[in-house]
Amino acid sequence: xIGEAFFQRCFYPVVFVFLAVCTGNRVSGSGKxxxxxxxxxxxxxxxxxxxxxxxVEHFNKMEEENVVNLIPNARAWEWMKENVPxxxxxxxxxEEIYWYRWWTYRKHIRQFPDYIAITEFLTYPRPVSSAVGxxxxxxxxxxxxxxxxxxxxxxxxxxxxxxxxxxxxxxxxVWAAYQRFLVNQDREFLVARLDDFLRDYxxxxxxxxxxxxxxxxxxxxxxxxxxxxGSRTAKNLRPSINSYMYGNARAIAAVATLAGKPGVAxxxxxxxxxxxxxxxxxLWDRQARFFKVxxxxxxxxxxxxxxxxxxxxxxxxxxxxxxxxxxxxxxxxFWAPFGITTAERRHPRFRTHGSGHCEWDGAVWPFATSxxxxxxxxxxxxxxxxxxxxxxxxxALKTYAKCQHRNGQPYIGEYLDEKxxxxxxxxxxxxxxxxxxxxxxxxxxxLVGLRPRSDQVxxxxxxxxxxxxxxxxxxxxxxxxxxxxxxxxxxxxxxGRGAGLTVLADGRxxxxxxxxxxxRSEE
Numbered sequence: 194x195i196g197e198a199f200f201q202r203c204f205y206p207v208v209f210v211f212l213a214v215c216t217g218n219r220v221s222g223s224g225k226x227x228x229x230x231x232x233x234x235x236x237x238x239x240x241x242x243x244x245x246x247x248x249v250e251h252f253n254k255m256e257e258e259n260v261v262n263l264i265p266n267a268r269a270w271e272w273m274k275e276n277v278p279x280x281x282x283x284x285x286x287x288e289e290i291y292w293y294r295w296w297t298y299r300k301h302i303r304q305f306p307d308y309i310a311i312t313e314f315l316t317y318p319r320p321v322s323s324a325v326g327x328x329x330x331x332x333x334x335x336x337x338x339x340x341x342x343x344x345x346x347x348x349x350x351x352x353x354x355x356x357x358x359x360x361x362x363x364x365x366x367v368w369a370a371y372q373r374f375l376v377n378q379d380r381e382f383l384v385a386r387l388d389d390f391l392r393d394y395x396x397x398x399x400x401x402x403x404x405x406x407x408x409x410x411x412x413x414x415x416x417x418x419x420x421x422x423g424s425r426t427a428k429n430l431r432p433s434i435n436s437y438m439y440g441n442a443r444a445i446a447a448v449a450t451l452a453g454k455p456g457v458a459x460x461x462x463x464x465x466x467x468x469x470x471x472x473x474x475x476l477w478d479r480q481a482r483f484f485k486v487x488x489x490x491x492x493x494x495x496x497x498x499x500x501x502x503x504x505x506x507x508x509x510x511x512x513x514x515x516x517x518x519x520x521x522x523x524x525x526x527f528w529a530p531f532g533i534t535t536a537e538r539r540h541p542r543f544r545t546h547g548s549g550h551c552e553w554d555g556a557v558w559p560f561a562t563s564x565x566x567x568x569x570x571x572x573x574x575x576x577x578x579x580x581x582x583x584x585x586x587x588x589a590l591k592t593y594a595k596c597q598h599r600n601g602q603p604y605i606g607e608y609l610d611e612k613x614x615x616x617x618x619x620x621x622x623x624x625x626x627x628x629x630x631x632x633x634x635x636x637x638x639x640l641v642g643l644r645p646r647s648d649q650v651x652x653x654x655x656x657x658x659x660x661x662x663x664x665x666x667x668x669x670x671x672x673x674x675x676x677x678x679x680x681x682x683x684x685x686x687x688x689g690r691g692a693g694l695t696v697l698a699d700g701r702x703x704x705x706x707x708x709x710x711x712x713r714s715e716e
Contacts, residue, residue: 309343323362323416329369368440375645422486422494440507505568515578529611532557559630570639651714
């Protein structure tokens with residue numbers, strides 16, 4: 194187990210060390226990182242990690258640090274060296290945003306009286322639950338498991354078994370917790386959460402499931418207020434919450450299988466199958482060829498919205514629905530100069546709700562962008578179709594990186610204008626460092642292409658198109674208890690490991706291809 198010296202470096206100030214360790218041991222499997230040794234770590238280093246320290250030094254100087262949580266700016270680089278995979282590429286603006294997003298994520302790791310939790314707003318007194326799924330997907334690559342173990346306990350277990358998540362917002366937390374397991378393989382911690390997962394799902398059924406079996410939600414409680422299709426009071430059947438609940442049911446079935454409870458697994462596989470059938474029957478608009486909101490009056494909305502891509506985030510649709518993705522790259526659909534819009538641009542009510550008050554009627558939200566790009570990566574990986582390709586993924590991810598700037602500096606806020614990239618909350622303090630999306634996870638699982646699996650096979654399917662970059666390297670990536678390096682070197686001269694795509698595990702080559710294509714370890 195990780196020693197006291199490590200916790201002293203990571204949990205600053207010292208008073209938090211005691212709180213974190215004590216609260217972490219309240220329930221089974223609550224969170225010490227896997228044992229590491231110098232012998233295991235050293236052979237995997239391809240990149241000289243200190244070459245990236247200048248990014249953090251610049252970020253630290255950009256503005257005053259007016260909110261300090263568990264890891265202050267002064268310790269940011271030391272913490273990042275210990276915890277995050279290193280990444281480099283020829284596009285230094287893109288590379289900078291990768292490091293910036295880890296730097297900002299670290300700001301949101303906060304100690305509360307019972308557990309550590311990942312916050313969404315730096316200035317709010319308590320965390321908000323709407324983006325927990327994003328926090329878990331982004332943070333699953335941290336070397337120290339303690340932070341996310343604590344975060345899951347905070348939301349789903351709570352003090353004395355009373356969870357902090359009172360289900361104010363739609364949630365895919367259970368699914369994200371399982372996706373994290375696919376990275377760290379901590380079976381003990383995950384299985385110990387099964388009762389929490391079951392309680393959470395059953396409460397959603399009680400509160401939000403309609404008689405036909407689909408779930409309803411107000412758009413504001415989907416964290417998507419002022420949408421074209423919904424309202425703060427309309428109980429509509431939305432692709433978002435129904436996709437989340439499908440993913441949660443599949444995750445519970447998988448956890449129950451790990452726990453040796455096949456009866457529970459079967460019940461939740463049946464729940465997922467029923468939701469899948471209903472989503473495809475009731476929320477699919479055959480004419481528009483898109484998943485849509487079904488309104489309280491029984492009619493489908495006349496608007497295509499980005500939540501119609503969400504079923505693919507969870508691999509919900511059968512084959513045959515992929516025509517939806519033609520809308521992603523249509524400038525009259527969702528493709529705009531500064532990102533992927535949250536509603537189709539051709540709709541007469543596009544961007545008609547005003548500005549600056551959390552409108553989801555078309556502006557670009559990183560929350561939705563990261564969901565859509567995760568879904569797109571799934572489509573490109575295992576849904577054969579003619580509508581979108583790797584170049585579209587790459588272009589969209591580059592645009593996403595480009596938009597994360599304000600006043601000439603890296604910046605991540607709430608949402609932005611699709612035409613000129615203006616952040617629509619302006620100087621609002623709550624919008625600074627808004628932890629409401631993923632980016633590093635998209636680089637790791639999409640662009641570089643590590644596809645987490647439940648078995649011991651290492652599968653990599655880069656979505657970087659041939660001819661775009663001559664090289665990249667993702668280094669010191671913890672996966673299934675091993676440290677991976679995934680690198681692309683067109684000529685073999687950049688890294689000296691041979692030409693092509695190479696995957697190293699604990700310093701030893703386990704997969705290789707001459708081109709950017711799917712590879713699997715031979716072990």
